[in-house]
Amino acid sequence: MNLSKSPTSGKKTCKRVRTPEASSGFNARRSSQKLESSAVRTGADQEGFMDLGNKSALPKPKKRRSARQQLGMFVNFRAQILPVDCGEMRGLLIKRKLERGATRKCIRTEDGNWLTPKEFEVRGGYEKASNWKTSLTCGGKTLKRLMELGCMRSPPITREIKNKEKKSDKCKICQDGGKLFCCENCHSFFHGDCHLPPVNTKRNGWNCTFCTIENSSRSLQCYRESEVLEKQMGHEKLKCEFLLLKVYHHLESNIFPNIPHENYVTTASQYLVKLRKLDIIKKKLTKENYCKVKDFKEAMDKVFQDPRCEKLHLNQEEFMKNFRKVFTIHETN
Structure with a gap:
């Protein structure tokens, strides 16, 4: 005063x-x-x-x-x-x-x-x-x-769904408990909305996207990167969901839970801003707003190109390594 x-x-x-x-x-x-x-x-x-x-x-x-x-x-x-x-x-x-x-x-x-x-x-x-x-x-x-x-x-x-949800263990993506779904192949747990695509609760027998991609990526034809980018999303959507899940898993399972107490609010807030941007990409991917593979990749590139991503352990090189592997790219031009 x-x-x-x-x-x-x-x-x-x-x-x-x-x-x-x-x-x-x-x-x-x-x-x-x-x-x-x-x-x-x-x-x-x-x-x-x-x-x-x-x-x-x-x-x-x-x-x-x-x-x-x-x-x-x-x-x-x-x-x-x-x-x-x-x-x-x-x-x-x-x-x-x-x-x-x-x-x-x-x-x-x-x-x-x-x-x-x-x-x-x-x-x-x-x-x-x-x-x-x-x-x-x-x-x-x-x-x-x-x-x-x-x-x-x-x-x-x-809402409670009997015989389908597990209340033990932790979600592979966010490392939190609660109502979880178990993959019948790898026995990993996921929240219905943490997984991509969202888990269909009415389905009997369910395999996570990680297992589905790993089992279907063998003996496939090789492509050039330019060919992959021009592909219509369609059947390629699951591969994009797999790549996005890998980024979520890295941030939410390995980085976010281990932020030191010192300056926690500042550091955690920076990660949350990036996670919010990933949430937008996730929403568009789920609603099929991306017509081609290149639309999804361009959205991810914008996240990685942010200069603050280097401090947040967001590695574009690792993302591109997984990108070339899942789409079986043998040439980049």
């Missing part, structure tokens, strides 16, 4: 000053409490920020949530990673994981463990998980309220 005398009236005037955005993560609350004063707003602005600080100069509002939840929070509700609280528990919510289902372990705690929203709620002091959408808060707002404001998507409702 910057106080200065008015040149005309001699009275003191109040000038609102917006403080810089504090870093997000586990230490955001501690660092923001050091600020002597800040602008006070009762809700999120157009950018999704909510600045809450010293309220001594303003009239006392009506009953609201506890000061522990409200004081000193600077949150970008549009970010891919949100700091969440439940009782004494603190964690980082990964939006992308939550959007896949409420049974996914989408919250990373301070000790590095991963929990589902209900598990986080129980750890926060709720003996019987009631409604995690209202008991988990971010910047003083419940997750239910953030979903109503459009700051995050509500997870899909999952």
Whole structure:
């Protein structure tokens, strides 16, 4: 609060000053409490920020949530990673994981463990998980309220399918548990939406794309790269899905779970941006928006050509090696 005398009236005037955005993560609350004063707003602005600080100069509002939840929070509700609280528990919510289902372990705690929203709620002091959408808060707002404001998507409702889904082990792509499908050939587990193409739950006996491609790629005719790029998607779609799954598997299974705690939010956010771009390619591939193989490859090239990909262990050379192998390319011109 910057106080200065008015040149005309001699009275003191109040000038609102917006403080810089504090870093997000586990230490955001501690660092923001050091600020002597800040602008006070009762809700999120157009950018999704909510600045809450010293309220001594303003009239006392009506009953609201506890000061522990409200004081000193600077949150970008549009970010891919949100700091969440439940009782004494603190964690980082990964939006992308939550959007896949409420049974996914989408919250990373301070000790590095991963929990589902209900598990986080129980750890926060709720003996019987009631409604995690209202008991988990971010910047003083419940997750239910953030979903109503459009700051995050509500997870899909999952239905129980007997004798087809497994509730043990982990998905080969995202390394998370939950309702999984088992490949009858390699006995690997997959979430229905992590796999490409999405698993057909009505099908008896199912082989994953990895096994299907490996079993069908023997003794095939060789082609030039230019010939492959001009091919209509059609039967080549499965090969493109295989290549995309390989990239997902590399990022989500090998890289993302092993990000060190130091600067976790910054590093993890960079990976999530790339995963979101892959999600767009995945959606277009599923909806058959790519007419030719070259359309898919050009989309993947744009992801790899981003200079930040080098730091994220996204290797275009490895992708092209798999590309030439799966399409049996013997010449590149």
